[in-house]
Amino acid sequence: MTLLELEDVTAFYGPVQVLEGVSLSVPENGAVGILGANGAGKTTTLRAISATVRAGGRIVFDGKDIRGTRPDRVAALGIAHVPEGRGTFGDLSVRENLRVGAYLRKDRKGIASDIDYCLDLFPNLQDRITSNASALSGGEQQMLAVARAIMSKPRLLLLDEASLGLAPSTAKAVYDAIRRLRVESGIAMVVVEQNANLAFTLVDSATVLETGRNVLTGTSAELRGMDEIRRAYLGG
Amino acid sequence: MASVPSPRQRSWVRWAGPLLLVVVLAVLPLVFPESVNEIIARIGVFAVAVLGLNLVMGYTGQVSLGQIFFLGLGAYVTAYGVSNDWNIVVVFVLACTIPAVVGLLVALAAARLGGLAIAMVTVALPIVGVPLAKRLSDYTGGSQGLSARFGDAPEGTGLYDDQWRLYLVLAIGGAVFLLTRNLVRGKYGRVFAIVKKNENVASSVGISPYRYKVLAFTLASLIGGVSGFLYMLVIQYTSPETMSFGHSIQLLAAMVIGGAGSILGSILGGAYYVLVPQLTNLVDPSLTALLQGATLLVVLFVLPGGLASLARPLGRGRRSSHDRRGPTPPITPSATTGSGTAAETPETERQGHP
Amino acid sequence: MATFIQLVVDGLSTGSIYAAIALALVLVHQATGLINFAQGGMAVLAAYSAWWLTARGVPLVLAILASIVLSFLLGAAVERWLMRRFERGDPDTAVVVTIGLLTLITGICGWLFTYNNQQFPSLFSLDAVSFLGVSVSQRSIGTTLVIVVVMFLLQGLFAGTKLGLALRAVAINPQSAAFSGLPVERLLMVGWGLAAVLGAIAGAMVAPQLTLTPGMLDNALVYALAAVILGGLSSPVGVVVAAWIIGVLENLAAVYIPLIGYDLKVAVPFILIFVVLVIRPQGLFGRKTVVRV
Numbered sequence: 001m002t003l004l005e006l007e008d009v010t011a012f013y014g015p016v017q018v019l020e021g022v023s024l025s026v027p028e029n030g031a032v033g034i035l036g037a038n039g040a041g042k043t044t045t046l047r048a049i050s051a052t053v054r055a056g057g058r059i060v061f062d063g064k065d066i067r068g069t070r071p072d073r074v075a076a077l078g079i080a081h082v083p084e085g086r087g088t089f090g091d092l093s094v095r096e097n098l099r100v101g102a103y104l105r106k107d108r109k110g111i112a113s114d115i116d117y118c119l120d121l122f123p124n125l126q127d128r129i130t131s132n133a134s135a136l137s138g139g140e141q142q143m144l145a146v147a148r149a150i151m152s153k154p155r156l157l158l159l160d161e162a163s164l165g166l167a168p169s170t171a172k173a174v175y176d177a178i179r180r181l182r183v184e185s186g187i188a189m190v191v192v193e194q195n196a197n198l199a200f201t202l203v204d205s206a207t208v209l210e211t212g213r214n215v216l217t218g219t220s221a222e223l224r225g226m227d228e229i230r231r232a233y234l235g236g
Numbered sequence: 237m238a239s240v241p242s243p244r245q246r247s248w249v250r251w252a253g254p255l256l257l258v259v260v261l262a263v264l265p266l267v268f269p270e271s272v273n274e275i276i277a278r279i280g281v282f283a284v285a286v287l288g289l290n291l292v293m294g295y296t297g298q299v300s301l302g303q304i305f306f307l308g309l310g311a312y313v314t315a316y317g318v319s320n321d322w323n324i325v326v327v328f329v330l331a332c333t334i335p336a337v338v339g340l341l342v343a344l345a346a347a348r349l350g351g352l353a354i355a356m357v358t359v360a361l362p363i364v365g366v367p368l369a370k371r372l373s374d375y376t377g378g379s380q381g382l383s384a385r386f387g388d389a390p391e392g393t394g395l396y397d398d399q400w401r402l403y404l405v406l407a408i409g410g411a412v413f414l415l416t417r418n419l420v421r422g423k424y425g426r427v428f429a430i431v432k433k434n435e436n437v438a439s440s441v442g443i444s445p446y447r448y449k450v451l452a453f454t455l456a457s458l459i460g461g462v463s464g465f466l467y468m469l470v471i472q473y474t475s476p477e478t479m480s481f482g483h484s485i486q487l488l489a490a491m492v493i494g495g496a497g498s499i500l501g502s503i504l505g506g507a508y509y510v511l512v513p514q515l516t517n518l519v520d521p522s523l524t525a526l527l528q529g530a531t532l533l534v535v536l537f538v539l540p541g542g543l544a545s546l547a548r549p550l551g552r553g554r555r556s557s558h559d560r561r562g563p564t565p566p567i568t569p570s571a572t573t574g575s576g577t578a579a580e581t582p583e584t585e586r587q588g589h590p
Numbered sequence: 591m592a593t594f595i596q597l598v599v600d601g602l603s604t605g606s607i608y609a610a611i612a613l614a615l616v617l618v619h620q621a622t623g624l625i626n627f628a629q630g631g632m633a634v635l636a637a638y639s640a641w642w643l644t645a646r647g648v649p650l651v652l653a654i655l656a657s658i659v660l661s662f663l664l665g666a667a668v669e670r671w672l673m674r675r676f677e678r679g680d681p682d683t684a685v686v687v688t689i690g691l692l693t694l695i696t697g698i699c700g701w702l703f704t705y706n707n708q709q710f711p712s713l714f715s716l717d718a719v720s721f722l723g724v725s726v727s728q729r730s731i732g733t734t735l736v737i738v739v740v741m742f743l744l745q746g747l748f749a750g751t752k753l754g755l756a757l758r759a760v761a762i763n764p765q766s767a768a769f770s771g772l773p774v775e776r777l778l779m780v781g782w783g784l785a786a787v788l789g790a791i792a793g794a795m796v797a798p799q800l801t802l803t804p805g806m807l808d809n810a811l812v813y814a815l816a817a818v819i820l821g822g823l824s825s826p827v828g829v830v831v832a833a834w835i836i837g838v839l840e841n842l843a844a845v846y847i848p849l850i851g852y853d854l855k856v857a858v859p860f861i862l863i864f865v866v867l868v869i870r871p872q873g874l875f876g877r878k879t880v881v882r883v
Contacts, residue, residue, distance in 0.1 A: 052768075072774060075768065075770060087769065089763055090762060090763075091824075100772070103759075103772050298682075349819065356816075356818065356819055359815060360860040363812045364857045364860060367857075368854060368857070481808055485693055488686065489693065492686050522705075525697030527697070529696070536676075536686065536690060
């Protein structure tokens with residue numbers, strides 16, 4: 001059962017065409033990576049899904065074309081976007097950040113238990129629960145960003161460069177937690193990542209973008225084996 | 237643009253326009269009736285005032301709600317000097333320097349605050365200025381105000397007073413415009429534009445935004461003082477009402493409607509300031525404020541570059557033919573770009589501290 | 591001594607009015623990063639609508655409540671139809687837009703209700719209460735109390751409610767807020783609406799004292815701006831304290847410093863700003879006063 005289907009998606013920034021036709025298919029409970037060099041259109045693909053850029057083509061989520069809706073509506077459908085640069089609320093405490101994440105929910109008990117779950121998933125946040133997000137370290141902010149996203153109980157998580165600017169050990173810790181989340185919750189994921197090796201620890205399959213187009217799609221196992229592809233696109 | 241004119245032709249073209257303008261301006265006062273000359277003189281007065289505001293706001297991006305105060309101050313200094321029979325040159329110099337010094341002092345404090353705070357502090361100038369003028373009645377004549385007549389046509393010129401005064405306004409105002417034009421098209425203008433665009437960028441290339449904001453504000457105050465001198469020359473009467481909050485807002489509206497960051501816009505702004513209230517008064521005096529507010533909003537919506545932007549395609553074509561590196565292309569207020577979707581500006585984060 | 595205390599209490603009362611408008615400015619600034627120079631003008635329009643209703647026999651309290659509802663709608667409408675276009679652009683342009691709005695509203699008030707002073711009935715009795723030899727008008731006490739209560743409600747809204755949290759989140763990062771499903775545009779309208787409500791309350795409190803004119807709150811706006819500069823744009827508490835300090839100081843200065851007197855007391859907050867800028871450039875409270883981000 002396919003949860004999200006992108007067909008020939010195009011997007012422009014002003015007059016510049018950034019996406020020239022990207023396709024992507026994410027099964028229910030699946031995790032798909034988007035790989036590629038800088039400027040290949042990875043982030044824009046995520047932004048097209050979350051309706052922060054206007055896109056052409058077809059973006060079907062759960063059987064409905066969601067193109068042209070507003071970002072908050074997309075979120076309400078069950079798509080949570082963890083943007084590049086984290087996008088936490090700096091002047092709000094960690095707990096408040098998590099509560100904002102749960103804005104669309106009404107079940108107080110469920111929210112409380114999900115906050116506990118987030119703190120269990122990211123124990124670093126436990127001690128910082130009353131600190132302002134702006135006072136957190138980069139790794140903690142990334143954890144908070146993911147935690148905030150899952151507070152909305154999404155069916156699909158869009159993860160943009162979660163390892164960016166983090167020390168390798170921190171990046172690994174973040175990905176370990178996300179993998180655990182995936183196993184325990186079954187949330188489907190679209191994962192944009194520069195660091196291909198890190199991405200392959202999380203995703204089942206991946207597509208490689210070059211100048212706004214898919215150039216290669218395959219399972220993690222297939223792609224991982226392709227040395228020249230890795231050198232060319234993934235900087236590995 | 238089919239044929240490129242030779243350098244000689246170009247310099248001829250370059251001088252012909254201004255020369256023609258000077259000739260026209262020299263002849264017109266002789267043929268116009270007194271009432272028209274007076275209106276043109278008033279437009280000149282407020283064009284200079286708007287120009288001062290444009291320097292600090294249009295070119296340097298610091299919203300000032302206090303420009304009218306410097307006009308009032310210059311007018312009072314002039315009125316006081318003239319009624320005490322001081323030499324008119326001394327009066328003129330004082331009418332320039334006293335507002336400039338006051339402006340410098342205000343700017344030294346206000347420019348320490350970032351961005352909008354300058355608007356928030358300068359709004360105090362007219363608000364405090366009016367009661368202050370009433371209080372200092374020994375110098376200002378209190379609520380009654382001061383009258384002073386000067387600038388009558390000298391014997392032997394054969395000119396009427398209104399013609400002579402208009403010539404004075406055109407000469408002094410023209411000089412101020414010329415100097416300001418050279419300033420904003422030169423090195424300082426480029427720096428002002430950088431400060432306007434992004435103070436952080438300015439700092440990163442070694443420009444002190446503080447210093448240039450103070451400079452722009454001080455020069456604007458000086459130009460305000462000149463406009464005050466001209467105000468007394470033409471209107472011959474000033475009172476605390478001259479620098480009221482309402483007038484301050486009207487001046488700002490005139491600048492925006494004329495065209496922010498534009499020399500031509502300053503002249504159009506002066507004309508707007510003088511002519512439009514007369515027109516709206518004709519319609520219905522109680523509608524004046526309403527119409528002015530509505531006009532300002534409409535202009536901001538549909539013509540963010542002001543009236544001057546209508547004339548721009550023509551002006552730019554001509555200028556680029558002989559002055560390619562003419563530095564700051566008139567900066568259209570970023571309202572047009574600002575309405576872009578969130579997509580075009582991904583970094584919309586407004587966190588105080590990273 | 592009795593005079594002194596009386597002056598302080600009256601100062602707190604006028605300071606409360608400044609505080610309410612200053613809080614409205616802070617609210618709008620928090621939500622949209624703008625300074626709304628029309629905040630006072632919108633409050634005057636609200637006061638006129640209440641006055642118009644009382645003149646038609648509506649009881650004062652009901653008239654004020656109606657004007658508060660009206661203000662909320664006006665504030666939201668202004669955000670939606672006027673300011674939204676300028677919110678992400680150059681803040682200076684947006685400031686000019688609010689100045690245009692101020693002119694327009696003043697013009698509308700003057701056109702509909704003339705520029706003549708209108709008597710606005712007071713919610714509180716003018717009788718004085720004697721307390722330990724000091725007589726203070728009930729109006730001063732009532733005004734102060736109303737504004738204090740409003741401030742606590744506002745504080746409660748922001749600290750304790752989901753709506754308040756959402757408003758703060760939108761102010762900090764609209765994009766992330768949308769990613770979490772917050773209806774950003776509607777919340778911005780709510781923020782402007784609430785700010786207008788604050789202004790309307792301030793207008794209704796101060797109108798009996800100043801009598802109603804289209805420019806009634808021009809000076810109060812200036813005081814409020816001063817309070818915002820002194821108190822810090824991000825600190826509601828700082829702004830309120832600053833407004834009170836301004837209210838009290840200007841009252842005392844008017845009486846005890848002949849050089850200032852009643853006519854020049856409007857200069858007091860700016861002398862204060864000047865002094866603060868020289869000795870403490872970061873402002874009275876908090877980290878930094880006014881920084882454009």
